[in-house]
Amino acid sequence: MFLSALELRNIIESSFLPRRCQCSLSPELKMTVRVYADGVTDTLELLRTDIDARHLNSCREIHELIAGLRTDLAHHPVVTEHRQVAGKAR
Template sequence: MFLSALEIRNIIESSFLPKRCQCTLSPDLSMTVKVYADGQTDHLDLLVTGIDASGLNGCREINELIAQLRSKQHYIEVEPHSMLGKAL
């Protein structure tokens, strides 16, 4: 990865504003993204776990991931998978 985990998290979380987004990245580069319906509740619009973040080497890959995540809002996914290069 060319970007730090903090930079990747910031880019992804910022892309969902004004909604609240929480992105966590584990040491093995497995990512979880949660997008909340609003700022007052913990109701999730999106939960995706097991995203393989090892391929997020630049803006293009991050933008593709964000586009895939945005297309799946109001969808809860809990099975581990690689979002890069695969349809959900």
Template structure:
């Protein structure tokens, strides 16, 4: 199993050049926060990720892919709201 520091580094660096912050709670659940690249506004927060299940590179890759998809989906929803208000 990866150390907490290694796991955090993998997840956080996968979102570069955006800033990503990954924290581990005492119950071994992760919280991932991704910030907008230009404004530093919080774009996405995901809590309750079970770190115990991230035991392989595939599991970590699947988590990152899912987080990226969620982030892209939230950007599409925000763009629609802006366009609808114009």
């Protein structure tokens, strides 16, 4: 990863505003992303787990992850799915 975990979380979380988004990163660099209906409620709209953050080494890869999450949010909300990024199985 070329960004710190804090920078990566900030980029991803802010990309879903005005919705509330929470990212967490394990010591093994597996990311979990939760997107809520709005900034106030705890209504979960999207949950993705086991995202391999080791492959987020460029702006393009981060953008592809965010675009994929937005697509999932629009088409398959609240479905837990294990996914990898950057040309890997999704």
